[in-house]
Amino acid sequence: xxxxxxxxxxxxxxxxxxxxxDGSLIDLTAMEPRLGxxxxxxxxxxxxxxxxxxxxxxxxxxxxxxxxxxVVPRPGKLLCLGLNDVDHAAEAxxxxxxxxxxxxxxxxxxxxxxxxxxxxxxYECLDYEAELAVVIGRRGRRIPEAEALxxxxxxxxxxxxxxxxxxxxxxxxxxxxxxxxxxxxxxHLVTPDELPPGASGLRITTRVGDELLQDGDTGRMVxxxxxxxxxxxxxxxxxxxxxIAMGTPSGIGHAxxxxxxxxxxxxxxxxxxRIGELESPIEDDQTASAAE
Numbered sequence: 001x002x003x004x005x006x007x008x009x010x011x012x013x014x015x016x017x018x019x020x021x022d023g024s025l026i027d028l029t030a031m032e033p034r035l036g037x038x039x040x041x042x043x044x045x046x047x048x049x050x051x052x053x054x055x056x057x058x059x060x061x062x063x064x065x066x067x068x069x070x071v072v073p074r075p076g077k078l079l080c081l082g083l084n085d086v087d088h089a090a091e092a093x094x095x096x097x098x099x100x101x102x103x104x105x106x107x108x109x110x111x112x113x114x115x116x117x118x119x120x121x122x123y124e125c126l127d128y129e130a131e132l133a134v135v136i137g138r139r140g141r142r143i144p145e146a147e148a149l150x151x152x153x154x155x156x157x158x159x160x161x162x163x164x165x166x167x168x169x170x171x172x173x174x175x176x177x178x179x180x181x182x183x184x185x186x187x188h189l190v191t192p193d194e195l196p197p198g199a200s201g202l203r204i205t206t207r208v209g210d211e212l213l214q215d216g217d218t219g220r221m222v223x224x225x226x227x228x229x230x231x232x233x234x235x236x237x238x239x240x241x242x243x244i245a246m247g248t249p250s251g252i253g254h255a256x257x258x259x260x261x262x263x264x265x266x267x268x269x270x271x272x273x274r275i276g277e278l279e280s281p282i283e284d285d286q287t288a289s290a291a292e
Contacts, residue, residue: 004019004020004049004052004053004056004154004189004190004191005019005020005188005189005190005191005194005276006018006019006020006028006039006042006049006052006071006154006188006189006191007019007020007025007039007068007069007071007113007186007187007188007189008037008038008039008040008068008069008070008071008072008073008112009025009062009066009067009068009069009112010065010066010067010069011027011062011063011064011065011066012064012065015029015037015038015069016028016029016030016037016062017029017035017036017037017038017039017041017042017052018062019052019053019055019056019059020188021056021057021059024061025061025062025066026055026056026059026060026061026062027059027060027061027062028052028055028056028059030059031055031058031059032051032052032055035048035051035052036048038069038072038073039071039072039135039189039241040072040073040074040075040240040241041241043072043135043136043137043153043154043189043240043241044240044241049137049153049191067112067114067115068112068113068114068115068186068187069112069186070107070110070111070112070183070184070185070186071112071133071135071156071185071186071187071188071189072135072185072189072241072243073107073110074107075107075241075242075243076239076241076242077104077236077238077239077242077243078104078105078106078107078110078183078242078243078244078245079102079103079104079232079236079242079243079244079245080102080103080104080105080131080160080177080244080245080247081100081101081102081223081228081244081245081246081247082097082101082102082103082173082247083096083097083101083222083247084097084100084101084221084222084223084246084247084248085216085220085221085222085247085248085249085250086220086222087216087220087249087250088216088247088248088249088250088252089222090250091250091251091252091255092255096222097222099231100222100223100228100231100232102232103172103173103174103177104174105160105177105178105183105245106178108178108180109177109178109179109180109181109182109183110183110184110185111181111182111183111184111185111280112184112185112186112187113184113186113187113278113279114187114279114280114281115181115184115280116181116280116281116282116283117159117161117181117182117184117262117268117280117281117282117283118179118180118181118182118283118284118285119262119263119264119282119283119284119285120163120179120180120285121284121285123163123165123166123179124261125163125164125165125254125259125261126161126162126163126182126261126262126282127161127162127163127164127252127253127254127261127262128159128161128162128206128208128213128214128252128253128262128268128270129159129160129161129162129206129248129252130157130158130159130204130205130206130214130216130248130249130270130271130272131157131158131159131160131204131245131246131247131248131270132155132157132158132199132202132204132218132221132225132245132246132272132275133155133156133157133158133185133243133244133245133246134152134155134199134225134228134229134243134244134245134246135152135153135154135155135156135189135241135242135243136151136152136153136229136238136239136240136241136242136243136244137151137152137153137154137240138150138151138153138240139151139237139238139239139240140233140237140238141233141236141237141238142233142234143229143230143233143238144230145226145227145229145230146226148225148226148227148229148230148233149192149197149198149225149226149229151229151238152192152225152229153189153191153192153240154189154190154191154192155189155190155192155195155199155272155275156185156186156187156188156189156190156275156276157184157185157186157187157270157271157272157275157276157277157278158183158184158185158243158245158270158278159183159184159185159206159268159270159278159280160177160183160245160248161179161182161183161184161262161280162176162177162182163176163179163182164176164253164254164261166179180285180287181285184270184278184280185243185278186276186278187276187277187278188276190274190275190276194274195274195275197226198224198225198226199218199225199272199275200218200219200221200224200225201217201218201219202217202218202219202272202273202274202275203215203216203217203271203272203273204216204217204218204249204270204271204272204273205269205270205271206251206268206269206270206271207268207269207271208262208266208267208268208269209266209267213251213253213260214248214249214250214251214252215249215251216248216249216250216251217249218246218272220249221246221247222247225244225246228244228246229244232244262282263282264282264283264284265282266281266282267279267280267281267282268280268281268282
C-alpha cells in the first residue's frame with residue numbers, strides 16, 4: 001500500500017474526499033468521482049487507496065470553506081474496547097480484562113476535527129478519552145492473528161467523549177458513550193506504511209491548553225490491534241470502513257481528584273505520535289427539542 005493521509009471533508013457544503021500533500025488538501029473526488037466522497041467509500045474499493053495515491057501529485061488544492069467530517073462518516077460498525085490499558089484499568093479500580101470489553105458507538109454520535117464536541121443539557125460530566133482508531137480495509141471472519149494487520153486500511157485519532165453519569169448508571173456503558181456529537185474521529189486516515197506494526201509504541205496524549213491530562217503509549221494496550229481483530233472476527237464479520245477504537249490510557253477526568261471534566265470554551269486536543277492531532281472545541285448543546 002502506498003503511504004497516504006486521507007480525509008473526509010465538506011468543501012462549501014459539498015462532501016469531498018481529500019488527500020494531504022505538503023500540508024495542502026487535494027480534491028481527489030474531483031479528479032476521479034468513482035473514488036467516492038469519503039474515506040469509507042474509498043476503502044470499500046480494493047484498489048481505492050492505490051488509485052488515490054496515483055492522483056495525489058497531479059491534483060489541485062481545494063478552495064472554499066473546509067469542514068472536517070468524521071474520517072469515516074458512517075461506519076457500518078464502530079466497536080470500542082474498554083479498560084484496554086493496564087494503567088487505565090488500575091485507575092478505574094477494575095481488573096485487567098481477560099477478554100476485550102466491547103461496546104458500540106453509533107454513527108450519529110461522531111464529529112470531525114475542529115467540530116464542536118457537545119455537552120448535553122443537564123450534564124456537567126463530559127469526559128475525554130484519547131484512543132487509537134483502526135479502520136478496516138478488507139472483509140474477514142475468523143481472521144488469524146498473523147494475518148490480521150493485512151485487514152487494516154489505516155489509523156486515525158479518536159476522542160471517546162463520555163457522559164460519565166449516564167455511563168455509570170448501569171453496568172452497560174452504551175448510553176453514556178453515545179450522546180450526540182461527543183465522539184471525535186480524525187483528522188486523517190494514516191495508512192499503515194507510515195507506522196510501526198499495529199501502530200504500537202506511539203505516544204498518545206490529551207491536552208486542554210497547557211494542561212497535560214493524559215500521557216500514554218499505544219504499546220501499553222492489553223490487547224493489541226492484531227489480537228483484537230482476530231478475537232472480534234470470531235464473532236462478527238469485519239467489513240471495509242468498520243472502525244475499532246482501541247481504548248484509552250490513564251488520566252481520564254473522572255479518575256482525578258478533584259474530577260476534571262470538559263467545559264464550554266475549552267479546546268480538547270488529542271494526539272497520537274506520527275498519526276495526528278484532533279481538536280475539539282467544547283460547547284453546550286443548545287439544539288431545541290424536536291417538534292412532535
